[in-house]
Amino acid sequence: MTGSTRGFGHDTTTDEVLEGIDLGGRLALVTGASGGLGAETARALASKGARVVLTVRDLARGEEVADGIRKSTGNASVECEELELGDLASVRAFAERFLARHDALQILVNNAGVMACPFGRTSDGFELQFGTNHLGHFLLTGLLAPALVGGAPARVISVSSRGHQQSPVVFEDIGFEERAYEKWAAYGQSKTANILLAVELERRLGARGVHAYAIHPGVIPTDLSRHMEPEDFEHVRRRSGGRLRLKTVESGAATSVWAATAPELEGRGGLYLEDCHVAEVNDAEGATEGVRSYALDPDAARRLWSVSEELVGQGFAL
Numbered sequence: 001m002t003g004s005t006r007g008f009g010h011d012t013t014t015d016e017v018l019e020g021i022d023l024g025g026r027l028a029l030v031t032g033a034s035g036g037l038g039a040e041t042a043r044a045l046a047s048k049g050a051r052v053v054l055t056v057r058d059l060a061r062g063e064e065v066a067d068g069i070r071k072s073t074g075n076a077s078v079e080c081e082e083l084e085l086g087d088l089a090s091v092r093a094f095a096e097r098f099l100a101r102h103d104a105l106q107i108l109v110n111n112a113g114v115m116a117c118p119f120g121r122t123s124d125g126f127e128l129q130f131g132t133n134h135l136g137h138f139l140l141t142g143l144l145a146p147a148l149v150g151g152a153p154a155r156v157i158s159v160s161s162r163g164h165q166q167s168p169v170v171f172e173d174i175g176f177e178e179r180a181y182e183k184w185a186a187y188g189q190s191k192t193a194n195i196l197l198a199v200e201l202e203r204r205l206g207a208r209g210v211h212a213y214a215i216h217p218g219v220i221p222t223d224l225s226r227h228m229e230p231e232d233f234e235h236v237r238r239r240s241g242g243r244l245r246l247k248t249v250e251s252g253a254a255t256s257v258w259a260a261t262a263p264e265l266e267g268r269g270g271l272y273l274e275d276c277h278v279a280e281v282n283d284a285e286g287a288t289e290g291v292r293s294y295a296l297d298p299d300a301a302r303r304l305w306s307v308s309e310e311l312v313g314q315g316f317a318l
Ligand SMILES: NC(=O)c1ccc[n+]([C@@H]2O[C@H](COP(=O)([O-])OP(=O)(O)OC[C@H]3O[C@@H](n4cnc5c(N)ncnc54)[C@H](OP(=O)(O)O)[C@@H]3O)[C@@H](O)[C@H]2O)c1
Pocket: 031, 032, 033, 034, 035, 036, 037, 038, 056, 057, 058, 083, 084, 085, 086, 111, 112, 113, 114, 115, 132, 159, 160, 161, 162, 163, 216, 217, 218, 219, 220, 221, 222, 223, 224, 225
């Protein structure tokens, strides 16, 4: 692995990544900040002076997180906003409110996600994992792009997963209309989409100082496992080749924070990061590290962008 010059690795924490970094004057937006990795990412960025906007589905829960951040940071500027990524009207309404208040955004962390849930659909009829994890964030990012360009240098972080190794984007049947629903394939497809979005955003916006990254945070016990059955834990253990190393939330959010701030990444993007490093392509069967080449494929990234525009019913001339 390459890219970190500070000896960071699996157990590095958010605070270690941010040591000596001043985020004063920067605005950060973190989706899915009601707990888990999102709340820690927001806390860490705020602790270094960033103004932070948290998006949550449950405002009461979000306000508790925001209060906790204010207390732990000596009154950082934290706003909390409602956003349901499985409802494109909610994404549009949030983006409108955000843009009315802010014309410049430096850090967008597309963190919210669902994993391995039973078959379901978003309000707009899309398969739940693709609709929430990818399409909601695609629309959000497209709508906020003017603020990212206005705030450049800016960074967009897609919180993907090693789970992307379980499926490319199956363009012929994204919605599981023709094939039987398989929850891990659906999660994998949505997490590959997160990486392809970073690749295409980099191509479209990199020259304007907006760089995009996809990250795997590690394996962290959070509420993400809410849909997992005992056999799913076995599935995860098997896929890790029996070498499952858990992370704390502080280490799990470290790669997001590294992507958002690392001087080592200045001026480049379209990269997949894990353990605070740039990961290498790894197509070996059973591989547990690295990124599949299908997830970095520029043609698939362009195709996903135009398919996503069609699905959300809105084009972005970026
Ligand atoms: N934990 C891991 O081991 C791991 C590994 C690889 C990748 N990841 C990725 O890391 C990210 C964060 O996960 P986590 O581990 O912190 O899990 P988490 O604690 O379950 O947090 C997920 C967040 O996403 C929000 N969310 C879910 N569905 C949403 C929707 N439809 N609209 C808006 N927000 C929604 C949740 O809000 P509510 O509280 O309202 O549900 C919550 O704030 C996810 O993208 C996940 O795929 C995690």
